[in-house]
Amino acid sequence: MSTNNSPILIRVDHRELASEVPQYLRELDSVRIEIEQLEAADYILGPQTAVERKSVGDFLVSILDKRLFSQIEALTVTFDQVIYLIEGESLYSAGNLHPNAVRGALSYLVILNGVTLLRSEGPEDSALLLATMARHAQHGLGYEISTHHKRRTISPQLQMRYLVEDLPDIGAKTAQALLERFGTLRALFSASEAELRQVPGIGEKRASEIHELANRSYGK
Structure with a gap:
């Protein structure tokens, strides 16, 4: 059984250095990052677990220029578990895309490609979420969850x-x-x-x- 102090390795694409996320990761205990030129994904958390991180603005642009679809194809071919992390404000109040186009892209990711979709508030939140997922991917939960629920008392x-x-x-x-x-x-x-x-x-x-x-x- 692992603990929260078990060492964690996160492989980071070099282009992510333009964001604040890698710096926040460096500040976390037990987290070690390796900067690489990854062929697919922004972060690799385990042998078959990859994360593509996008700000809300980048996500909307990737829908418009169709880049989203080619990226997802490359990710799902390479990794068994693909996570799409969208960082920032509301998807529907930013940009000029119709909300239905955004909903369609989200559904495409989740329903048609089996991608896990997550949201974060900003770079620091993204780093904390990445570290937590990497810990689970590499070491498991680290503790047991009781599935025995106390029944409510009835007469x-x-x-x-x-x-x-x-x-x-x-x-x-x-x-x-x-x-x-x-x-x-x-x-x-x-x-x-x-x-x-x-x-x-x-x-x-x-x-x-x-x-x-x-x-x-x-x-x-």
Whole structure:
């Protein structure tokens, strides 16, 4: 099991030096970056995990000049896990693109190419997000998450009603009527078909099904 102090290596395309993200990465404990001329991607976080980072402005321009589509093709051919990180303000208030064109590009990335789409507030946020993803890609989560959820407390009466509702064709109203008539689950499941038919909503078919189920052997 790893800890947050496990060393992390992030490979960075040299063109990203024009942004502030690499500098923020250098300031993070346990993060080491290597500046390279990457053929595809701005950041490589693991053997098959790549990130393309774009400011909102760059993203909108890449839609207009169609560069987005060729970049994504190169990334998805090279890497199994491709993440598109869009950094900055609202996509719809910047630039002159119609919002539907932006939505179409986002859908193209996610639905048609299986790309993971993430947003960040700025360079520092991008660096922190990249470091977190790199840690997970290289070392796993680092701790266990409990999947046992504490059930909310419900009254015994409600538990009894829920149990009766699981009987064939029994709804909440009929379950309530059965419990009011017999008082206990033991009495209900010990009742004869004739006694069951005395309850409103319980006809011959339902009475037969309940009686048969209550008296059936588990192995049969």
